[in-house]
Amino acid sequence: MSLVLDKTFEQQLIAIRRHLHEYPELSHEEVETTASIRKWLTDANIRIANYPLRTGVIAEVGGFHEGPVIAIRADIDALPIHEETGLPFASRFPGKMHACGHDFHTAAILGTAFLLKEKEQELRGTVRFIFQPAEEKAKGAEQIIASGALENVEAIFGMHNKPDLPVGTVGIKGGAIMAAADGFIVEVEGRGSHAAVPEAGIDPIVISAHIVTALQSIVSRNVSALESAVVSVTRLNSGTAWNVIPDKALFDGTLRTFDERVRARVRQRFEKIVHSVADAFESNATVRWIEGPHPVINDDEWASVATQTAKSVGLTVIEPLPSPAGEDFAFYLKKTAGLFVFFGTSGPKEWHHPAFDVDERALLLAASFFTTLAQDALKRLNKEDLQIIEAVK
Numbered sequence: 001m002s003l004v005l006d007k008t009f010e011q012q013l014i015a016i017r018r019h020l021h022e023y024p025e026l027s028h029e030e031v032e033t034t035a036s037i038r039k040w041l042t043d044a045n046i047r048i049a050n051y052p053l054r055t056g057v058i059a060e061v062g063g064f065h066e067g068p069v070i071a072i073r074a075d076i077d078a079l080p081i082h083e084e085t086g087l088p089f090a091s092r093f094p095g096k097m098h099a100c101g102h103d104f105h106t107a108a109i110l111g112t113a114f115l116l117k118e119k120e121q122e123l124r125g126t127v128r129f130i131f132q133p134a135e136e137k138a139k140g141a142e143q144i145i146a147s148g149a150l151e152n153v154e155a156i157f158g159m160h161n162k163p164d165l166p167v168g169t170v171g172i173k174g175g176a177i178m179a180a181a182d183g184f185i186v187e188v189e190g191r192g193s194h195a196a197v198p199e200a201g202i203d204p205i206v207i208s209a210h211i212v213t214a215l216q217s218i219v220s221r222n223v224s225a226l227e228s229a230v231v232s233v234t235r236l237n238s239g240t241a242w243n244v245i246p247d248k249a250l251f252d253g254t255l256r257t258f259d260e261r262v263r264a265r266v267r268q269r270f271e272k273i274v275h276s277v278a279d280a281f282e283s284n285a286t287v288r289w290i291e292g293p294h295p296v297i298n299d300d301e302w303a304s305v306a307t308q309t310a311k312s313v314g315l316t317v318i319e320p321l322p323s324p325a326g327e328d329f330a331f332y333l334k335k336t337a338g339l340f341v342f343f344g345t346s347g348p349k350e351w352h353h354p355a356f357d358v359d360e361r362a363l364l365l366a367a368s369f370f371t372t373l374a375q376d377a378l379k380r381l382n383k384e385d386l387q388i389i390e391a392v393k
């Protein structure tokens, strides 16, 4: 792996990351980002695969020898956040920022493609690179799947940078690593009246207050101490004047769960509480769900393969706590086995903060890790390790 030690290669990845950082594009609008990724790949003689995508890029390395197809995914979109890092390569677009480090993911996975290109002749199989749009809207993975780009893929790998893990560490675990992130919008029907004559109306504010309070019992009374969930009401709107009882109230928020069974139970209790409390106050309420991604459930076997890979390239492996944030990588893992890891970037701030940043020393480490992981994964799928054991016998 001569290139890994090559400072110019590292500088190239840093330049790519900084370019992406300077010109962030929001979900579904990644037109220039897509063009840049295509150019970097084409300049490296890497073939672009043709799938019907408006934004995002699919590329492939390998395929000279028969073998399985594996995929590595990077998300490419930015957030509607105004950057406050003061960096010389800060966003040039007011109100848009790579505040989740998808610029880091894209640059590191491009680096992986460049490194694997050098070993292309040796690969017994194909590595498909998925540069996915619209992760922040949790829509891009489904678009990629609909385009057909996940077909034949036997294993898929991805990452999120992790500011609270130091550079040189990678968080790997089997099972749930990120949450299902469902949204809800509740509308409570009331009947307006003069504020001085409440008995003439049905007060949706009082009803909403009871519902919001009762919803807080779901986590404490319906979820086991050994499992977890979050129920957050984040907005409540009603009323127009101090002396008028309004005719409706609206509130919304999010549920986070790490297990489909817990998710179903929490949603069932949520609906029951909303409808029953509204009914008790002679009102009606409706619940509208904004279906979020499923929980990200890692494959145990790929977790142990990647642990070995990480150690072999000199990374420190830790078992991370799952994150209650959502991640649409979950849609891929519903279709095929795979692994999503947290990559240490020693960031000053958490995801989605206006002063978010990554330590760029992690770029080369991530490219090196995913390069070796792709090779190890193909070997495993080709059962090469078994052949070696048999040969020794």
Ligand code: NI
Binding pocket: 100, 101, 102, 160, 351
């Ligand atoms: Ni992100």
